[in-house]
Amino acid sequence: MHPVVCLAIMENTVFPDKKAYLSHHSIRDVDTNMQDIKELSFTFLELSKFHKKFEELNTDEDKWAYFLKRAPTVPPEQFEKILREDSIFSVAYNALVNAAYTEAQLQEYLRYDQKQAEIRIQKAEERALGRAEGLAEGLAEGEKRKSEEVARKALCRGMTVEDVADLTGLSVEDVMVLKDSRKS
Secondary structure (H helix, E strand, C coil): CCCEEEEEEECCCCCCCCCCCEEEEECCCCCCCCCCCCCEEEEEEEHHHCCCCHHHCCCHHHHHHHHHHHHHHCCHHHHHHHHHHCHHHHHHHHHHHHHCCCHHHHHHHHHHHHHHHHHHHHHHHHHHHHHHHHHHHHHHHHHHHHHHHHHHHHHHCCCCHHHHHHHHCCCHHHHHHHHHHHHC
């Protein structure tokens, strides 16, 4: 079983005896008190208990609670600071903005977003293709240099141009050029 966390965002106080605004709960067997299902838990965010100021936000949980409690009234400069620091908050903010779109605006936004995703995929594919082509060219160049090196050694040992071409896969013309360059 994959882990499942049920997150309840509560405007009111649910656990009046707890001071913390965030509490985590697990399931235990009533008879044995064993936690047999570790993959399932419940987290309660009680916004009524969250009183931190913007300057006091230390953790992601604090930022989320602040965002969820004060989203409609937060000054733009505070949102910009949170959005710059953490990309997940950008996603949440965009979801909030999208919730205010008309159906036509939302469809236009989704088309734009899809087009941007297609462009990112195309660029990634082009980069991968460029790397593959560069690698293939590099390997081919390396093979050619190795063949030329073997050809030079074979020529030094007195092998015929035709035998060297057959041995290395170079053309007879290429082997002749190597042989002539040895003389100069």
